[in-house]
Amino acid sequence: MDYQMQNTLLYVENLSVAYGEKVVIKDVSFVEKDVTREGSVTGQVIAVVGRSGRGKSTLFRALTGLIKPTTGKILIADVATGVENDAKEVHEGDVGFVDQKYTLFRNKTIYQALMFALRHKDFSKEEKHNTITKYLQEWGLEKAKDQYPCELSGGQRQRTAIIEQILCSGHYMVLDEPFSGLDIGNIEDVKKAFSLITSLHEFNTIIYSTHDIELAVELADSIYVIGYPTIDGKTADYGTIVKHVDMKERKLAWKEYGVEHLEVVKEIKAAMLTS
Amino acid sequence: MKKIFTPFENIGKNSRLLIILSWVILVAVFWFVSSMGERHLFPSPEQVGRGFRELYNEGLMVHVGSSLWLCLKAILIAITISLTITYLSTIPVVMPVARAISKLRYLPLTGITFYLAIIISNARTMQVWVLVVFMSTYLTTSLLSMVSSIEQEEFDHARSLQCNRWEVLWEVVIKGRMDHVIEVIRQNLAIVWMMLVTVESILVAAGGLGFLIKNSDKFMNHGRIIALQIVILFVGLSIDFILDYLRKAFFRYSKI
Ligand SMILES: Nc1ncnc2c1ncn2[C@@H]1O[C@H](COP(=O)(O)OP(=O)(O)OP(=O)(O)O)[C@@H](O)[C@H]1O
Numbered sequence: 279m280d281y282q283m284q285n286t287l288l289y290v291e292n293l294s295v296a297y298g299e300k301v302v303i304k305d306v307s308f309v310e311k312d313v314t315r316e317g318s319v320t321g322q323v324i325a326v327v328g329r330s331g332r333g334k335s336t337l338f339r340a341l342t343g344l345i346k347p348t349t350g351k352i353l354i355a356d357v358a359t360g361v362e363n364d365a366k367e368v369h370e371g372d373v374g375f376v377d378q379k380y381t382l383f384r385n386k387t388i389y390q391a392l393m394f395a396l397r398h399k400d401f402s403k404e405e406k407h408n409t410i411t412k413y414l415q416e417w418g419l420e421k422a423k424d425q426y427p428c429e430l431s432g433g434q435r436q437r438t439a440i441i442e443q444i445l446c447s448g449h450y451m452v453l454d455e456p457f458s459g460l461d462i463g464n465i466e467d468v469k470k471a472f473s474l475i476t477s478l479h480e481f482n483t484i485i486y487s488t489h490d491i492e493l494a495v496e497l498a499d500s501i502y503v504i505g506y507p508t509i510d511g512k513t514a515d516y517g518t519i520v521k522h523v524d525m526k527e528r529k530l531a532w533k534e535y536g537v538e539h540l541e542v543v544k545e546i547k548a549a550m551l552t553s
Numbered sequence: 554m555k556k557i558f559t560p561f562e563n564i565g566k567n568s569r570l571l572i573i574l575s576w577v578i579l580v581a582v583f584w585f586v587s588s589m590g591e592r593h594l595f596p597s598p599e600q601v602g603r604g605f606r607e608l609y610n611e612g613l614m615v616h617v618g619s620s621l622w623l624c625l626k627a628i629l630i631a632i633t634i635s636l637t638i639t640y641l642s643t644i645p646v647v648m649p650v651a652r653a654i655s656k657l658r659y660l661p662l663t664g665i666t667f668y669l670a671i672i673i674s675n676a677r678t679m680q681v682w683v684l685v686v687f688m689s690t691y692l693t694t695s696l697l698s699m700v701s702s703i704e705q706e707e708f709d710h711a712r713s714l715q716c717n718r719w720e721v722l723w724e725v726v727i728k729g730r731m732d733h734v735i736e737v738i739r740q741n742l743a744i745v746w747m748m749l750v751t752v753e754s755i756l757v758a759a760g761g762l763g764f765l766i767k768n769s770d771k772f773m774n775h776g777r778i779i780a781l782q783i784v785i786l787f788v789g790l791s792i793d794f795i796l797d798y799l800r801k802a803f804f805r806y807s808k809i
C-alpha cells in the first residue's frame with residue numbers, strides 16, 4: 279500500500295463560521311493532498327463524523343462556497359490555469375454539493391434535471407441523452423425518469439441528486455449524509471459510485487458526512503471528527519476538529535474491512551462521545 | 554352513527570354524501586320556515602325565482618360578462634406589476650420598495666380613488682385602476698411570502714449546479730414557482746371579487762354586477778338582491794374552481 283502525497287487539493291486555515299452572533303464552528307484547519315499510488319488512479323475519500331448539531335453541515339456549506347466564512351480561508355486546486363499547484367479560493371459552483379435533504383428542482387423530472395446538469399457541457403444533445411440513459415440504468419432510475427421529485431422516494435431523490443452533481447461538478451464533491459435513508463442495495467450503489475468517481479481522475483475528491491462510523495472507516499482514507507472541544511476542563515459550545523484519523527498512515531486505506539478497522543471505529547466513537 | 558361525531562374520524566364516501574345532503578336540506582327547510590308569515594327575514598323561494606327572471610331579462614349575462622372582463626383586465630395588470638416587483642425584490646436595493654408596496658394595503662380605498670380621479674376621467678378605466686392599485690398590494694404581499702418561504706436548500710442546490718444568481722432567480726423563483734402564482738391569485742380572488750362588485754357600485758359605470766346591486770337596493774326588492782348575491786357567489790366560486798383546475802392540469806408536480 280505504498281502511496282505518495284502530491285499537490286495540495288484542499289487547504290483550510292483557521293476557518294470559523296457564525297450565524298449572526300452564534301459561532302458554530304471555529305479554529306478549523308486541515309490540509310488534504312493528492313494521493314497517488316503506483317499503478318492506479320486514486321482519488322481522495324474524506325469522511326466527516328460528529329454528533330448531531332456539531333457543525334458538519336455548516337462546515338460543508340463553507341467548503342462548497344455557499345456561505346462566506348466569518349474568518350479564515352478555504353483554498354482548492356485551480357486546474358484551469360494549467361500552472362502546477364495553483365490554488366484559488368473556493369467559490370459557489372466550484373464544488374458539487376448534495377445536501378442532507380436531497381433537494382432537487384421541484385419543477386423538473388429526473389430526466390430534465392439531469393439534462394440541466396449537463397447544460398454547460400459541450401457535447402451533442404444525443405450524447406447527453408446517452409450519458410443520462412446510461413446513468414439512469416446503472417442507478418436503477420429508468421422507470422422513474424419522467425417523474426417529478428414529489429413523486430419519488432427518498433432514495434430515488436438522493437440518487438438523482440448525486441448523479442446531478444457527478445454530471446455537473448468538477449473534481450470536488452461534498453455529500454451531506456449520503457447514506458441515510460438508503461436500503462442495503464442503494465448503499466452499495468453509492469459505494470460503487472464513490473469508487474467510480476475516485477477512479478476517474480487523480481484529483482477527484484469526495485467529502486462526505488455520516489452517522490454510520492463503520493461506513494466512514496470502511497470507505498474513507500481520511501476521517502475527521504467534529505465535536506465540541508474541551509478547553510481547561512470545560513466543553514466549549516462551538517464545533518471544531520477534535521480528532522483526525524489518517525487511514526493511509528495506519529495502512530488501513532484501500533483494504534478489506536477487518537479487525538483493525540473495528541479498533542478505529544471504537545476509537546472514533548470514544549472521541550465523539552466526549553465531544 | 555357515533556363515528557360521525559368523533560373528531561378526526563375517517564368516514565366512507567356515502568356517509569359523507571349523506572351528511573352534505575342533510576345539511577342542504579336543513580338550510581332549505583330553514584329558508585322555507587323563515588320566509589313564512591308576515592314579517593319574514595328572507596324572501597320566499599318564489600320571490601327569489603322572480604328576481605332571477607327579472608335579472609335575466611335585464612341582461613344579467615351581459616353584466617356578468619362585463620364584470621368578468623373588468624376582473625380579468627385588472628388581474629392581468631396587477632399580477633404583472635406584482636410579479637415584477639416580487640421578482641426584483643430578491644435584489645437588495647429593490648427589497649424595501651417591495652415591502653413598502655405590500656404595506657400600502659392599509660391605505661383606505663377612498664384615498665386611492667380620490668387621486669386616481671384626478672388623472673382618469675373615464676369611469677370604466679377608473680374602475681380598472683382602482684382595482685389594480687388595490688390588488689397589487691395584496692398580490693405583492695402574498696407573492697413576497699411565497700418567495701420567502703422558499704427554503705435556502707433550493708437556492709443552494711441551484712448554486713451548486715453552477716447557476717449564477719440570475720439563473721437561480723429564473724430557475725428556482727420564476728420557473729420553479731409558476732404554480733404558486735396561480736394559487737396566489739386564487740387565494741386573493743375572494744377579496745378581489747368582493748372589491749370588484751363594491752368598486753362597480755361606487756363608481757357607477759354602464760354595467761356590471763355592482764351596477765345591478767345598486768339598482769336593486771333602490772327598489773328594496775329582496776328577492777332580487779338574494780338572487781343577485783347567489784349569482785355573484787357562484788360566478789366567484791367558478792373562477793376559483795377554474796384556477797384550481799388550471800394549476801393542477803398544467804403543473805403535475807404542484808401539490809400545494
Ligand atoms: N441558519 C442557521 N442559523 C442559525 N443557526 C444555525 C443555522 N444552521 C445551523 N445552525 C446551528 O448550527 C449548529 C450546527 O448545525 P449543523 O446543521 O451544521 O449541524 P450538523 O453537525 O450537520 O448536525 P446533523 O448531524 O444533525 O445534521 C446547530 O447548533 C444549529 O442549531
Ligand SMILES: [Mg+2]
Pocket residue numbers: 334335336378454
Ligand atoms: Mg447536518
